[in-house]
Amino acid sequence: MEQGRDATQRQPQVRESMDNLEGVCLQTEEVVNRLESRLESVLRKSPPVCDGDKEKKEKERVPLAFAINELLIRFKISEMRIDDIINRIEV
Secondary structure (H helix, E strand, C coil): CHHHHHHHHHHHHHHHHHHHHHHHHHHHHHHHHHHHHHCHHHECCCCCCCCCCCCCCCCCCCHHHHHHHHHHHHHHHHHHHHHHHHHHECC
């Protein structure tokens, strides 16, 4: 019974941390958008995107794990966009 109460008490902390992480992810995406926009005049055209094999369906996740994974994907996309900008910049 004590363990269930502890989990209930931690839920607001987890929600707050997830909200903070979501905010940082959104800010990162906005910064990448501004960077790309600002450097547009000195960037080569992006090569066409090739659709790779679709990933197999992953195992069903608990909601928290799913939310964390979604944020990880968004951060990875931002990372890939920055890497693309670095590769395309002509200075």
